[in-house]
Amino acid sequence: MFRAISTLLASLTLAVPTIAENPIAIVIHGGAGTILRENLTPDVEAAYRDKLAEAVRAGHAVLADGGTGREAVIAAITLMEDSALFNAGHGAVFTHEGRVELDASIMDGSDLNAGAIASVTRVRNPIRLADRVLSHSPHVMLVGEGAEVFAADQGLPLVENSYFHTDRRRKALQRAIDEEREALSEDTGDIPVIVDDKHGTVGAVALDQYGNIAAGTSTGGMTNKRFGRVGDSPIIGAGTYADNRACGISATGHGEYFIRAAVAHDICARVLYGNRDLQTAADEVIQQQLVAMGAEGGVIGLAPDGTVVYSFNTAGMYRAAISSAGELSVGIYGESESMVSK
Numbered sequence: 252m253f254r255a256i257s258t259l260l261a262s263l264t265l266a267v268p269t270i271a272e273n274p275i276a277i278v279i280h281g282g283a284g285t286i287l288r289e290n291l292t293p294d295v296e297a298a299y300r301d302k303l304a305e306a307v308r309a310g311h312a313v314l315a316d317g318g319t320g321r322e323a324v325i326a327a328i329t330l331m332e333d334s335a336l337f338n339a340g341h342g343a344v345f346t347h348e349g350r351v352e353l354d355a356s357i358m359d360g361s362d363l364n365a366g367a368i369a370s371v372t373r374v375r376n377p378i379r380l381a382d383r384v385l386s387h388s389p390h391v392m393l394v395g396e397g398a399e400v401f402a403a404d405q406g407l408p409l410v411e412n413s414y415f416h417t418d419r420r421r422k423a424l425q426r427a428i429d430e431e432r433e434a435l436s437e438d439t440g441d442i443p444v445i446v447d448d449k450h451g452t453v454g455a456v457a458l459d460q461y462g463n464i465a466a467g468t469s470t471g472g473m474t475n476k477r478f479g480r481v482g483d484s485p486i487i488g489a490g491t492y493a494d495n496r497a498c499g500i501s502a503t504g505h506g507e508y509f510i511r512a513a514v515a516h517d518i519c520a521r522v523l524y525g526n527r528d529l530q531t532a533a534d535e536v537i538q539q540q541l542v543a544m545g546a547e548g549g550v551i552g553l554a555p556d557g558t559v560v561y562s563f564n565t566a567g568m569y570r571a572a573i574s575s576a577g578e579l580s581v582g583i584y585g586e587s588e589s590m591v592s593k
């Protein structure tokens with residue numbers, strides 16, 4: 252009898268969920284750009300909101316189960332890479348030559364360890380490969396064929412490039428090529444700017460119950476890119492940065508500028524050395540520095556206490572978060588839009 256009661260008590264104790272002492276939080280984005288309400292049908296808008304909510308919930312579930320920030324970032328980003336809605340993994344944009352080349356990075360704010368990959372064409376989930384570079388190689392960044400050899404060594408799923416292709420992005424490439432031809436026929440003598448199908452890069456930043464911040468970003472880059480072009484997303488310090496002492500950041504926007512402004516690191520540095528709160532630091536870089544440079548884009552961020560931050564100088568940014576209070580919010584349009592809790 253006594254044994255039965257004590258067994259029952261033990262199982263009751265085990266059944267009580269452990270309450271995390273430290274805050275957990277996660278924020279994600281699905282790209283920034285000219286995202287206007289009038290350009291999205293209600294069905295498309297709902298599809299984005301649902302996928303953003305699903306991805307941020309998946310990441311949060313990992314954190315709530317005692318998983319690490321990195322694991323949460325991977326869970327959220329993998330879902331978005333597998334969705335045709337975003338410019339990452341399946342559904343990524345096309346290069347000028349009509350194939351898909353993917354870039355990704357991830358950083359662990361507890362030890363500043365990082366992993367990145369660029370210009371891969373066969374790795375189904377680039378964020379997973381970036382994480383393997385972090386955890387299973389002495390390097391920070393691997394590119395192209397070498398990165399794919401490493402992916403195969405690691406047993407990560409490889410797919411045909413056609414797995415990533417979608418009609419929507421193929422049409423965007425055709426549009427970009429037509430516009431480029433038109434610009435060339437105007438004969439300014441300049442090399443035409445790469446035309447962007449402006450949104451869809453994905454990113455996530457998570458704070459786990461051990462007080463560690465991780466950040467990750469994954470993208471197909473920019474429509475009609477060529478010559479092995481790589482943007483900011485896989486560049487540690489530009490598209491992604493995490494430092495437990497300051498913040499975690501994932502960026503999206505015109506990569507050439509984000510690299511030159513070292514956006515993600517600059518924001519964290521302003522917090523660490525410049526005594527700014529994270530929102531102020533992010534706004535200084537996105538709304539002032541980048542605007543002065545003529546660059547479009549935005550960031551998501553998390554402070555060590557779990558404060559969620561967004562800053563973007565575009566009409567919209569696909570985004571979602573679950574705050575340290577456990578509140579889910581999803582947003583698409585401008586700053587004034589009240590984030591819809593789902």
Ligand code: ASP
Pocket residue numbers: 282283449450451452470471472473481482483484502503504505506507
């Ligand atoms: N930052 C990405 C790149 O330049 C594109 C984007 O975020 O839309 O490759």
